[in-house]
Amino acid sequence: MWLSKRVKGIRPSPTLSIDAKAKELKSQGVDVISFGAGEPDFDTPQNVKDAAKRAIDAGFTKYCPVPGTPELKNAIIKKLKNDNNVEYRPEEIIVSVGAKHSLYNLFQAILDPGDHILIPAPYWVSYPDMAALAGARSKILKTRESGGFKITPEQLKKSITKKTKALILNSPSNPTGAAYTAEELSGIARTCIENKILVISDEIYEKLVYDNFKFASIAGFSPEMKALTVVVNGVSKSHAMTGWRIGYTAGPKEIVTAMTNIQSQSTSNPSSISLKAAVEALNGQQESTENMRKEFEKRRDYIVGALNAVQGVKCFKPQGSFYVFPNVKKLLGKSYGGRTVNTCTELAGYLLDQAKIAVVPGSAFGAPGYLRLSYATSMELIKSGIERFARAVK
Numbered sequence: 001m002w003l004s005k006r007v008k009g010i011r012p013s014p015t016l017s018i019d020a021k022a023k024e025l026k027s028q029g030v031d032v033i034s035f036g037a038g039e040p041d042f043d044t045p046q047n048v049k050d051a052a053k054r055a056i057d058a059g060f061t062k063y064c065p066v067p068g069t070p071e072l073k074n075a076i077i078k079k080l081k082n083d084n085n086v087e088y089r090p091e092e093i094i095v096s097v098g099a100k101h102s103l104y105n106l107f108q109a110i111l112d113p114g115d116h117i118l119i120p121a122p123y124w125v126s127y128p129d130m131a132a133l134a135g136a137r138s139k140i141l142k143t144r145e146s147g148g149f150k151i152t153p154e155q156l157k158k159s160i161t162k163k164t165k166a167l168i169l170n171s172p173s174n175p176t177g178a179a180y181t182a183e184e185l186s187g188i189a190r191t192c193i194e195n196k197i198l199v200i201s202d203e204i205y206e207k208l209v210y211d212n213f214k215f216a217s218i219a220g221f222s223p224e225m226k227a228l229t230v231v232v233n234g235v236s237k238s239h240a241m242t243g244w245r246i247g248y249t250a251g252p253k254e255i256v257t258a259m260t261n262i263q264s265q266s267t268s269n270p271s272s273i274s275l276k277a278a279v280e281a282l283n284g285q286q287e288s289t290e291n292m293r294k295e296f297e298k299r300r301d302y303i304v305g306a307l308n309a310v311q312g313v314k315c316f317k318p319q320g321s322f323y324v325f326p327n328v329k330k331l332l333g334k335s336y337g338g339r340t341v342n343t344c345t346e347l348a349g350y351l352l353d354q355a356k357i358a359v360v361p362g363s364a365f366g367a368p369g370y371l372r373l374s375y376a377t378s379m380e381l382i383k384s385g386i387e388r389f390a391r392a393v394k
Contacts (some may be wrong), residue, residue: 010129014364015372018348022358033385034358035373038174040240040322042295044277045288048239051280052273060276064269067260068095068248072275075282076248083206084217086226088250094259095278097270099204099234099247102259104130105266106200106230106249109258111136115165120151121366122325124174124202128366136165140366145316145327149178153187157195166198169218172205175365175372176325177300177318179209182216189218189225199229204247207238207289209320210297219250230255237322238289239281244274296322299375299382306386307373310393322376325362329369331393344368355392357385 015036022034055061067073073093080086096102103126111117113135119127120141128138141159143149156167169188172179180188192199199218206215219229234247249259269275300317303324307315312330334341336354341347344361348371351357362370375382 006133006135009132014125015360018358018360021352025356030356032352032356032358033377033381033388035375035377035385036358036360037376038237038323038374039242040237040292040376041378042240042288042292044240044244045281045285047284048241048277048281051284052277055273055276060272062272064272064275066264066269067256068093068269069275069279072279072282075279076250079282080231080250084231085220086217086231086250089253091253092256093248093250094256094263095246095248095270095275096259096263097247097267098236098245099202099232100126101245101267102232102234102247102249103127103200103202104133105259105262106232106255107131107134107136108262109255110198110230111165114163116161116163117165118156118159118167118197119366120168120170122149122173122175122362122370123168123366124170125364127168137163139164142366143178145314149173149176149316149325150180150184151188153191156188156191160191160195160197164195164197166200167192168200168202170202172209172215172318172320174205174321175323175360175362175367175370176316177321177323178316179213179215179319180218182214185216185218186221189221192228193222193224197228199225201229201231203231203233204237205321206233208293208296208322210293210300211319213319215320227252235278235281240288240292241274241277241281244271244277246270246274246278296375299379300324302379303373303375303382303386306383307389310386310390312393322374324373324375325365325367325370326373327369328362328371332369344371347371351389351392355388357388357392 018036022032025032073090107130111134115136116139117131131138219226230251236242304317307326315326348361360372
């Protein structure tokens with residue numbers, strides 16, 4: 001009786017729930033291999049940890065400016081200019097408590113009840129619920145595996161209505177690992193400019209791309225497109241800093257100002273220690289990030305090949321992130337112990353119960369008939385886990 005209407009339809013994050021269940025089983029002594037968490041298994045680089053220690057020793061433990069320190073804002077501005085060919089001013093940058101917090105604040109700042117937000121599917125699990133908390137409606141744009149899990153300018157144009165406020169573009173993608181080329185982005189950019197549609201560009205996996213893929217930010221195509229783009233990024237995935245909780249947004253001043261006002265009434269500034277650590281992450285050596293990327297590429301190659309060798313499974317080869325999104329539709333409808341597995345959710349439950357491997361069903365991402373597996377774990381565990389997977393579905 002005490003709950004608000006807007007919160008009653010909000011679900012807990014399926015990915016975090018799966019990871020929590022796997023950890024609970026492990027704490028009970030069950031030998032579970034988890035492919036659930038979207039978290040690098042690498043340690044935070046030593047130079048970043050050292051910067052945090054220096055901050056503590058120097059007494060940098062007080063309140064900071066709500067949108068982040070000038071030092072970190074300048075590091076972000078430098079990064080965006082050097083890596084993405086986009087120039088921003090300090091008042092166009094806000095640092096938040098992780099990229100998820102950045103997105104939440106952004107949705108609250110731009111969406112009104114009745115607005116439509118375009119979300120390509122498969123999508124990251126939190127986008128629709130964040131939109132719902134802002135009173136907006138998610139309009140899902142289904143993509144095809146045969147098309148690389150990417151929308152086209154033609155599909156986008158047909159989906160735009162008078163109520164359309166924004167488009168979310170997650171490249172590289174969670175959960176598919178699909179990434180848009182510069183040419184593909186240019187067509188989407190033209191459509192957005194013609195229709196004055198705001199683009200929320202979630203670029204958190206930017207540094208984790210493979211096969212010499214060239215990452216491009218849609219904000220860098222033209223001044224007109226930059227004015228219609230809000231870039232969201234962070235250091236969690238690129239520098240193995242998930243627990244440090246630093247994300248950032250770059251975009252039009254009025255939007256960033258609104259986000260700052262929201263943040264000032266909720267969390268205030270992110271942790272002062274994490275702010276100092278993030279400066280070092282962006283300004284310091286990037287060798288650790290590259291080494292991590294190379295290792296993820298090896299794991300990707302192995303897990304894609306191993307999954308495609310399992311009868312009834314077809315696995316798309318991702319261009320980025322650290323996820324695979326195998327098609328398991330041919331496994332559905334089959335039985336074990338007198339029970340029929342009809343959905344990917346039931347299949348994920350079967351794999352956890354019988355094979356002791358944790359995966360996330362594709363339905364959580366708006367794509368029934370698929371599973372998401374994170375290969376942000378050791379090669380040894382990947383090999384053992386896929387062997388269990390193969391035995392379980394046989």
